[in-house]
Amino acid sequence: MVTSNPALTQLGGNRLAGVQTLANQLRADGLPLYDFAIGDPDEPTPEVIRTALVEALGPVSRYPTAAGQPALRTAVAGWFSRRHGVDVDPDTEVIPTSGSKEAIFHLPLAVLDPQGPRRHVLWGEPGYPTYASGTVFAGGVSDPVTLTPEAGWRLSLSQLPPERLQRACIAWLNHPHNPTGAIADLDWYREQLAVARAHDLLVVSDECYQEIWFDEPAPSLLEACDGDRTGVLAVVSLSKRSGMTGYRSGAIVGDPELIARLKVLRPHVGTASPDFVQAAAIAAWNDQSHVDERREVFRAKRAVLLDHLDRHGIEVSGSEATFYLWLRAPGGDDAAYAEALLHERIVTSPGRAFGPGGAGWLRLALVPTVEGCRAAAAAWAAAIEGGRLPQA
Ligand SMILES: Cc1ncc(COP(=O)(O)O)c(C=O)c1O
Known part of the structure; x- marks a missing residue:
């Protein structure tokens, strides 16, 4: 067997x-x-996106690169700047992904040492199950933190005992939140970031619902960094923003040292988006209407x-x-x-x-x-x- x-x-x-x-x-x-x-x-x-894909379908098919097309990285950086007022370097702080699910699943492979003392990964539960699956397949331990309506369905790292923070390598944040639809403000992001930094914990914000807000635009963790992105990543996606669930396109943005590591890891994985999908993604990030x-x-x-x-x-x-x-x-x-x-x-x-x-x-x-x-x-x-x- x-x-x-x-x-x-x-x-x-x-x-x-x-x-x-x-x-x-x-x-x-x-x-x-x-x-x-x-x-x-x-x-x-939207038609502008479908047209961009069709026009990019050339007669010759080549392997896409894990680092992605420079124009796509620039489009993601441009959107971050317009939407969040955060300037990121498209060459060192952005890596495109095939949607955010695979990005979330594979990320622990770049960070988690399965033999080391910090094998745990924190995430809020109820929540998106891929935080747990990526952890477990990477040889780590999923450590969900129960969220409650009283706390607005928001994780509070400061409420966790220090031992729990010290045995973890990643804390996942996710607002606007699946499944509860809860939002978080910049103060909350700053608070989580301060706790994570005090414990040398990588903090990753899953921001795939960033554009589906109704009262006020949802902030990004990167806005809370005030320029220092050490130990900080945001994962973004076109799936929900642009109705592109079937295209598979997103990006990881933040700490240049970690992005460099992902550029080493991700060619092993083989999940780079096809170039015609990248062309569609450029059209999508560049259009807000x-x-x-x-x-x-x-x-x-x-x-x-x-x-x-x-x-x-x-x-x-x-x-x-x-x-x-x-x-x-x-x-x-x-x-x-x-x-x-x-x-x-x-x-x-x-x-x-x-x-x-x-x-x-x-x-x-x-x-x-x-x-x-x-x-x-x-x-x-x-x-x-x-x-x-x-x-x-
Ligand atoms: C919280 C959350 N993160 C990530 C994803 C993955 O989305 P995608 O891979 O389409 O970007 C989903 C999908 O439903 C989700 O709910």
Whole structure:
């Protein structure tokens, strides 16, 4: 029998796969299904981006480089400067990636010494599971910190005992946050940075939802650095910003010493974006109008669902940004409520899919169209009024 990597057994498969299988079964009968489960909205990728990709498709195909095209690094740096007022050197402080998931997964390989005393990786839970999987496959120990509504679903490194900080090599931050939609301000970033620096901890901010805000633009960890980026990285992505989940394009930005290390590591991995995707990414980073338009679409969907949840007294927590709404499951059992909603042809993600700290909560991803959100809200309301769903 072929041996197996114990990390595979430890981590298992996609925790949302069960929900998707059920949703697909329901979809097979051809009746309307309102799918709020997976964070992959239906809005088309803007034409300016698609055109850039098609025009870059030449007759000859060559290996892309891990360092990426200079024009792409410049486009990322230009966006950072316009959006965050942070000037980064495109040659030494930016490396493109194939989306942020693989960047998150592979990053510990450049930092974590599996034999060393600092093998732990801190991240907030409920949260995006790739912080844990990248850690475990790199031979480290995932050390999730439970987030709470009382603390605004924000990690507080200063609340952790020093031993826990000293055995860790990376602390992941993620705001706007998946799954809760919680935001963080610059003071919070400064506080985390100060604690991380006091303990020689690399702090990495997963900023893939940076552009999906509704009240105030979400800040970047890099804004909190005041020029000194030692031990600091931000991971950005075009997936959510520009409707490019299928293209796979993002970047890691920050500490030049770490970016140099990633330039050594990443050619081993083979995840450089194809040049035509890089061309599309340049067009995407250089255009802001489509991002502002997308935000308004999510704002409209959000308003429909918030109104419905408010009418039925369902508590919404976090949910200030991202295209997620995070609600307390009426009756207290997220899995049972998500299943009852499935009978109404509404697909949601039970909060426990994002870790034990998510139990009792549900995540709604604003995937259906505004009309779809209205129809789903009506079906949901009818089920509450008909006694098929528990009251909040
Ligand atoms: C918090 C968070 N980080 C990273 C990702 C990965 O996104 P992508 O690889 O498409 O950039 C996701 C995807 O849903 C996410 O929710």
